[in-house]
Amino acid sequence: MEYILITSAYNEEKYIQKTIESVIKQKTLPLQWIIINDNSTDNTESIIQKYIEIPFITYIHYQNHENYISDLGKVSKRVVSCVNEALRHIKYTNYDCIGILDADTSFNENLFTVLLQKFTDNRKLGLGGGFIYNVKGNKKWSYFTKPGLVGGPLQLFRKECWDEIGGLYPGGHHDYFAVVSSKMHGWDVRSFRDLEILHLKNASVSDRSQIKTKFYLGQMDYVCGELFIYSFIRAVILIRSKPVLIGSIFRVFGYLYAFLRNVPKQVPDNLKSFLRKEQLKRIFSR
Secondary structure: OOEEEEEEEOOOOOOHHHHHHHHHOOOOOOOEEEEEEOOOOOOHHHHHHOOOOOOOEEEEEOOOOOOOOOOOOHHHHHHHHHHHHHHOOOOOOOOOEEEEEOOOEEOOOOHHHHHHHHHHHOOOEEEEEEEEEEEEOOEEEEEEOOOOOOOOOEEEEEHHHHHHHOOOOOOOOHHHHHHHHHHHOOOEEEEEEEEEEEEOOOOOOOOOOHHHHHHHHHHHHHHOOOOHHHHHHHHHHOOOOOOOOHHHHHHHHHHHHHHHOOOOOOOOHHHHHHHHHHHHHHHHOO
């Protein structure tokens, strides 16, 4: 199977070289890898420039002119804007899969060989990935390690699935919406334990304290169309996560704050309806 990769990068000078090295060492290389530099202000561009002579790499410096009124979902909107720009530069039509890869990841040389074999073995597999771990120094801990959820740092779509869901939705948590939309269209979604992906940048909202991050995530739960009871139960389950208790309280407060302010939802109605039905199934299956 043949695949294409797209990576959007904004100020990733600390990590992107490891991502590039991980891809160019793959035993199964992509037909094309489009790297979009989202107007970075650090040395991201100079690092990418070292590799632009590699035949399958397409480099684009992109000036993102979107004016984001709200900070909610801004990261997803920027990423989707970059991905949509990258789609205009695809040179091929004979590819089987398209992957969205973050610029702060690393993985071994067999990852895409093994992952593509998963797609060959299961014709219903529409979205696949690996188990993703955050790393910092010598510490490693789970980030996305659930078989039925494919995390945003690497999502590989079968082309038919990608076309059916209409690509990435520009808002909310675009990666989570891609998971839900793929399932809604009847595709299998699977992360594989035997594929390890290291996420080199801590998963948090940049420049915020942990409490502010939880408050932000509560607001995002609301704008992404989640049921309050589902968001509340998750906060209770995570009550021992740092910051203990207070983090869960502020996540619930964030949801209620967005609700009381009537913040606009960032999810299509059909996707919201499907998402809520799935959440109710999970609640009553416990």
